[in-house]
Amino acid sequence: MKLFKSAALTAVLVLITSALMVPTQAQAHGVSMFPGSRTFLCWQDALRENGQILPYNPACASAVNQSGATPLYNWFAVLRSDGAGRTTGFIPDGQICSGGTGGPYDFSAYNAARTDWPTTHLTSGANIQMRHSNWAEHPGKFDYYITRNGWNPSSPLKWSDLERFGSVTNPPKSGGAGGLNYYYWNAQLPSGKSGRHIIFTHWIRSDSNENFYSCSDVVFDGGNGEVTGVGPGGSSPGPDPDPDPTDPPPTGDCTATWKATDTGWAGHFQGEVTVKNNGTGAINGWTVKWTYTGGQNFDGSPWNGVLSGQAPNVAVKNATYNGQLAPGASTTFGFNATGSVPNPAPSLTCTSP
Incomplete structure (x- = not known):
């Protein structure tokens, strides 16, 4: 709070x-x-x-x-x-x-x-x-x-x-x-x-x-709808569209879960997303994506995450300090939003390099 x-x-x-x-x-x-x-x-x-x-x-x-x-x-x-x-x-x-x-x-x-x-x-x-x-x-x-x-x-x-x-x-x-x-x-x-x-x-x-x-x-x-060029490190080109087949495969398996943590403002709410490494190897960076269908948007920038895709097609990447997750470890990021709390909750996807 x-x-x-x-x-x-x-x-x-x-x-x-x-x-x-x-x-x-x-x-x-x-x-x-x-x-x-x-x-x-x-x-x-x-x-x-x-x-x-x-x-x-x-x-x-x-x-x-x-x-x-x-x-x-x-x-x-x-x-x-x-x-x-x-x-x-x-x-x-x-x-x-x-x-x-x-x-x-x-x-x-x-x-x-x-x-x-x-x-x-x-x-x-x-x-x-x-x-x-x-x-x-x-x-x-x-x-x-x-x-x-x-x-x-x-x-x-x-x-x-x-x-x-x-x-x-x-x-x-x-x-x-x-x-x-x-x-x-x-x-x-x-x-x-x-x-x-x-x-x-x-x-x-x-x-x-x-x-x-x-x-x-x-x-x-x-x-x-992804956005590049915003925030620290935001000018990176994003995922490689033509990856080298000799690159090592991903070593982790991340999942993301959503919850609304504060709904006391009319027309506003606060959300929190938990990112967890369910794999057997470490994760070095993550991106969480979801789609709003009710006109919701961000009210300011997230904390503990970097916005890389604007609503309605949202993408949030890790901050510089919480991208590395050992097996079983988790981290959270939060945000203030405009609009009503999504019901049902959006389906989140999590990817790691």
Whole structure:
């Protein structure tokens, strides 16, 4: 319970700080949370338990060095109060991810054409649940685009690089405004995609001219929503897609069990997962995965684990200090979550290298 209170207090203080830093002319806020936008995933990468912004990811660190930490405390505020649904001819090429330079914060550093931004791994043609922050709620539509085949990820993003693949108006939401709640809808990813791309989401309010802009870095490699490039060691490429047949086989056999440990908050709960080595040899690292089906999400970062796959397709890896488990040994990680407690409990899988 002590960990829960500490994590909850940190989250509340950070959210209050963020709210106090929002200018009065900006009344609605939100960027893509899945696939995670550059500002959202850089915020997740950089936010420490004491509320400081100290990125691990090199692209996020470069952006903070250029424009400071204030944009990440306001990760949800990539906006233009005069957007009015405009695209080409309004926001210049090369400034699409920041919504140009006319917003309340300087997000220009997040236009950088580089390949080490936090990345979501997807499968071409798959159906996914897209999620967009509803930090403040307003009616409107979401247009979403993807870069064309042949786009060069090392060149500045231009409007001619993008093709729209869907739109949704007034989608449902996971909970009330603020915090880490979101609008959500199902979308089919375009087929025939491979390698790195950007998914660009344009939120067009119907009750004002205010618009919001999100660039999400993705790679089509058969992934299921895993995120790399977030947190310490997060820039690793993930599991080897073509392992060497001479590599030694796994020496352990891990299992994972779930329980809800605190359900006292309406619309929130605390969860705990126990990872155990049931094998005959030691485990040197583990990953636990599950799928949420009721719109649940994380409220902050887990403790004693590293988030490597966003909801609804969750993946949590071991921390640097609890990945090695002797036969019969176990460890736990915990998290705060939004939404109702899953019923039935999700089915967990545990893998070890």
